[in-house]
Each structure stands twice: as C-alpha cells, then as structure tokens.
Amino acid sequence: MPEEFWWIWMTAAAVLVVVEILVPGFFFIWFGIGAVAAGVATLLGVGPVGQLGVLTLVSGILLILSRKIAQKITKPQPPGVGADRLKDATGVVIESLDPARNTGMVLIDREEWRATSETGRAITKGTKIQVVRREGTHVIVAVLKEETE
DSSP: HOOOOHHHHHHHHHHHHHHHHHSSSSHHHHHHHHHHHHHHHTTTTHHHHHHHHHHHHHHHHHHHHHHHHHHHOOOOOOOOOGGGGGGGOOEEEEEEEETTTTTEEEEEEEEEEEEEEEEHHHHHHHTTEEEEEEEETEEEEEOHHHHHH
C-alpha cells in the first residue's frame, strides 16, 4: 500500500516540475519538491494526513524562503525608465500646438514628440513646456511655470 502512494507522489512531483518548466516564474517547483518529501514520508510509514502535512510544510517553507531571497536579490526599477521617463520632463515647442488643427510637436531630451496642450489652448513655437503625462504616442504638456510668471 505505501508503495502505491509513493508512485502517486512521484507522479505529482513530475507533473509539477513539467508545469514549472512551461510557466514563467518559480512557483510550482516548490510544490514538486514538497510532493517528493511527501513521497519519502510515505516510505517511512507516515499516514495520508501526515503526508499532506509534509507537502504543505515543505512547500510553504520553500515558498516563503524563495520569496525572501528573491526580494533581496531583485532591485526595484529606478524611476524614470521607459515611458515613465517623460513624466515631468521639460522641453520646448518646435511646432506650435494648435488644438483646432490637432498639430504640434515638442522636443524633449533630443526626442521629438507629438504633443497636445493640457488646457486645450494653443502654445506657440519656442515656449518651454513640461510633460504632464503620456497617452500613446502623444505627450500632454503644460506651459512651464517659469514661462507663465
């Protein structure tokens, strides 16, 4: 009887390892290792409730430990990377922003972007602007506070 449960646990472990290979991240591997531990517990004569306890305990400990290790070695993304880098960036209008004609370009850090005024008003060429947000391939801008004073 214990040998039958041994093979059930080993089959479950193999399936969990295959699932781990097929999906991103480390999650199912810990339950696969827990299933191996439950299989070993079966060979040592532990009953079904104890086997489930071993599975839960081993998997839970491994899951918690891997989470702590991952948090230590993973660094948070620095601010201003990717599309977020444009938030609050300053630039200059190189083609007047005209909401009526839906035209306008700004230059931000040597990059040209289609732009729309946050207020819906026209902004003339040469005006300094600040990016409020990005929507798709357009930036929404406001006249830089220094310009309005």
